[in-house]
Amino acid sequence: MQQLLKRLKDIHHISEETQEHLLAAFTQVVLPKNEYLIEEGRTCRHLYFLEQGCLRGFYNLDGKEITHWFGFENDFVTSFHSFITQTPAVENIQLMEGSVLWSISKETLTKLLDEHQEVERLLRIAYEKYYIRLEGRFVNSQFRTATERYEQLLQENSQIVERVPLGYIASYLGISQETLSRVRSRL
Amino acid sequence: MQQLLKRLKDIHHISEETQEHLLAAFTQVVLPKNEYLIEEGRTCRHLYFLEQGCLRGFYNLDGKEITHWFGFENDFVTSFHSFITQTPAVENIQLMEGSVLWSISKETLTKLLDEHQEVERLLRIAYEKYYIRLEGRFVNSQFRTATERYEQLLQENSQIVERVPLGYIASYLGISQETLSRVRSRL
């Protein structure tokens, strides 16, 4: 809970009063490894803060699972498309470790947004950050060889390599598991 | 100007009073073909609304220009990374046609955000939309063959094909111009 509050305050200053209302809006969720947070086809009604653990977002393409992002400690996670539009998700979110999360429903968030201008600003700034993070990934994803992608991952997100099975990492990088294995053997 | 107002109202309802303040904050800019809106290395201090015309965002990689997005009528455009963080841009934005734009400075926008909760909400919702749009592009960019990418572009953004040189489209799709040409000849 303190972790969540600290993360929120890192985004933008929050008054004492709003802090209380914010924290009261979140509910703790503890789930075991391999559990699903969201399944494809169902509408995602919650936004989660990941206090402890890690998870992956993946979708199915021609019968294969494509992992396209990972979440770690202090990330806000959900199927954004589904959560924002309240339409069925095209992706799944699955825990890769037993995790501790804090959950807030769409309705509760909407209420907070109506009642506290600070929350509106907080969310706007959070979106800004998430937008440019995604943009950065997008720009780096094209026009790089398999080796370059892996080396960049090592430099910028080495915890992924340490905590995640190689098969997931391969599809995250947009290459096959076999190619990733060969890249690693050449170091 | 009416176009800009309509676009804003499409995002979220705005009171009469806020409407006036919003419109007063924008300045018209008319620029000829090939002009730059933003150049790499300079910090981007304005957000633009594109009323008429079209443009491209591109960055340099190993001496080649990589066009990674296009803007058309009714788009809000800027180098988001640079505009949000107020650090030097890594990309360029260049007009592909003579264009009519409406410009708002970072300072003016910040002031509006402080004074009108509605603007804060408007921007938050705009970011939501832009975020899921980018996410969609990202998911579709990997694991598709050159032919699939082009066919999808034809279906979803046929105006790009009609208004933009093929060389730009090729790098937008993440393929070489020659490959795009061959894909097109096979129809």
Place this chain on the structure above:
DNA sequence: CGAGGCCTTGACCGCGGTCAATGCCCGTGG
């Protein structure tokens, strides 16, 4: 001890990149 998950290694080959030549269209100037 066997089964299954995870990773590695080998053989093969096709997609798509690079390089280079050529064609086509258009604006500009002699």
Place this chain on the structure above:
DNA sequence: CCACGGGCATTGACCGCGGTCAAGGCCTCG
């Protein structure tokens, strides 16, 4: 009016990166 040059697109030759298929090694866990 035609000639020339530049921008844009097409086409061919070549070949390497990385994908697929398949086999095998190495854990861990029941």
